[in-house]
Amino acid sequence: MTDYSELKRLAAAANTVAPNWKMHALNQAGFAHAAKPHTVLALIAENEALRKSLKGLIHISDATDWEQHTCGEIARARSLLAAALDKEVPRD
Numbered sequence: 001m002t003d004y005s006e007l008k009r010l011a012a013a014a015n016t017v018a019p020n021w022k023m024h025a026l027n028q029a030g031f032a033h034a035a036k037p038h039t040v041l042a043l044i045a046e047n048e049a050l051r052k053s054l055k056g057l058i059h060i061s062d063a064t065d066w067e068q069h070t071c072g073e074i075a076r077a078r079s080l081l082a083a084a085l086d087k088e089v090p091r092d
Contacts, residue, residue: 004039004043006034007031007034007035007039010027010030010031010034010035011031011035013027013030013031014027014028014030014031014032051084051085054081054084054085055085057078057081058078058081058082058085
């Protein structure tokens with residue numbers, strides 16, 4: 001995973017109300033300079049790979065009924081994974 005902390009800082013600055021138009025323009029320009037297409041594509045690819053992994057874990061959980069053997073720890077993790085995917089994952 002790449003460190004996107006500087007991009008995050010610049011995005012936050014660009015997304016806030018600056019005290020004057022000059023500062024706002026500088027914040028916007030800083031973010032625009034940092035948000036190169038290759039950076040945005042890397043973020044999208046990383047997000048897609050993580051979502052694919054989460055879906056795989058949920059599929060394994062469904063197939064093996066892990067929740068019944070772990071005192072609820074897997075069930076809680078599964079709920080978090082499903083929430084991260086922004087959808088409800090049906091159980092049998």
